[in-house]
Amino acid sequence: MIKHADIADESESSGLTADGTLKEMELEFGDDPVVACFKQDVDRSLLIDNLFRTYDERARRMNEFLRARDQLQTALPIQLR
Amino acid sequence: MAADLEKALSALVPAGVKFIVIGGWAAALHGSARSTIDVDVVYDRSRANVHALVAALQPHAPYLRGAPPGLPFAFDERTIRMGLNFTLTTSLGSLDLLGEVPGGGTYVALLERSLEVDAFGYRFRVVDLPTLIHLKRAAGRPKDLEPIAELEALLEERRRLEANNQLPPGA
Numbered sequence: 001m002i003k004h005a006d007i008a009d010e011s012e013s014s015g016l017t018a019d020g021t022l023k024e025m026e027l028e029f030g031d032d033p034v035v036a037c038f039k040q041d042v043d044r045s046l047l048i049d050n051l052f053r054t055y056d057e058r059a060r061r062m063n064e065f066l067r068a069r070d071q072l073q074t075a076l077p078i079q080l081r
Numbered sequence: 082m083a084a085d086l087e088k089a090l091s092a093l094v095p096a097g098v099k100f101i102v103i104g105g106w107a108a109a110l111h112g113s114a115r116s117t118i119d120v121d122v123v124y125d126r127s128r129a130n131v132h133a134l135v136a137a138l139q140p141h142a143p144y145l146r147g148a149p150p151g152l153p154f155a156f157d158e159r160t161i162r163m164g165l166n167f168t169l170t171t172s173l174g175s176l177d178l179l180g181e182v183p184g185g186g187t188y189v190a191l192l193e194r195s196l197e198v199d200a201f202g203y204r205f206r207v208v209d210l211p212t213l214i215h216l217k218r219a220a221g222r223p224k225d226l227e228p229i230a231e232l233e234a235l236l237e238e239r240r241r242l243e244a245n246n247q248l249p250p251g252a
Contacts, residue, residue, distance in 0.1 A: 032218075032226070032229075034226050035226055035229050035230045035233065036230075037230075038226060038227045038229075038230030038231075039230040039231075039233060039234055042230055042231050042234040043114070044234055044238055046114040047112055047113075047114065047231070047234060047235045047238050048238055048242070050112035050113070050114065050235075051112050051235070051238060051239055051242055051248065051252060052248070052249060052252055053112070053252060054199075054251040054252060055110050055198040055199060055200050055207075055251070056199055056200040056201065058109060058110055058111075058112060058200075059086060059087070059106075059109065059110055059200035059201060060200070060201070062086075062106075062109040062116070062117075063085065063086065063087055063201075065116060066085070066116060066117075067085075069116065
């Protein structure tokens with residue numbers, strides 16, 4: 001179970017302080033059984049590889065992938081798009 | 082057209098527009114292996130920023146995504162101020178301009194839950210990973226359940242590597 005500081009607030013639905021910033025509170029992740037089920041099948045090796053990259057490297061890799069995907073889609077017959 | 086963050090940044094950053102990247106691109110920047118279809122940003126609703134936003138995007142033919150052609154849509158300051166969230170097609174790619182997001186509020190509210198990153202030669206803000214997970218949960222969309230699982234696994238791995246001082250600088 002992962003804990004993190006959440007941005008919602010139980011007493012005020014806006015979750016905001018008077019100066020417009022977000023309130024701190026603890027939220028438990030992983031309490032959704034569907035999410036927990038999906039998490040078992042996550043390929044963490046891909047994620048760990050990405051974590052060792054810089055933000056710039058991750059962004060460039062994603063852009064390359066998206067551009068390649070666009071090219072591939074235009075190469076497919078229309079009925080398969 | 083691809084969700085080209087580089088092109089969106091090339092218009093927004095030099096113009097001084099205040100925004101925070103959220104959504105699929107934020108996930109990718111944090112290390113998600115999933116692809117995305119548009120660029121989602123939460124923009125500052127201040128008058129000066131709306132002015133900068135309109136000036137930055139007007140040359141790129143912004144139009145309402147999915148709307149029939151020929152509607153009298155004017156991408157100007159009045160339109161932005163009268164509205165809030167806009168899903169657009171532009172010559173830069175699909176771009177979602179969000180004045181407010183469920184569970185996250187406004188640009189100002191999200192500011193302290195974002196970090197400054199460098200990519201494509203631009204410096205800009207992206208929502209932090211725990212908050213990104215929260216925003217996806219708050220959106221309440223069934224299609225996000227699998228991406229949420231991946232983001233939570235990503236957060237677990239990041240914290241594990243950080244705890245062991247295994248992450249290189251800038252990662």
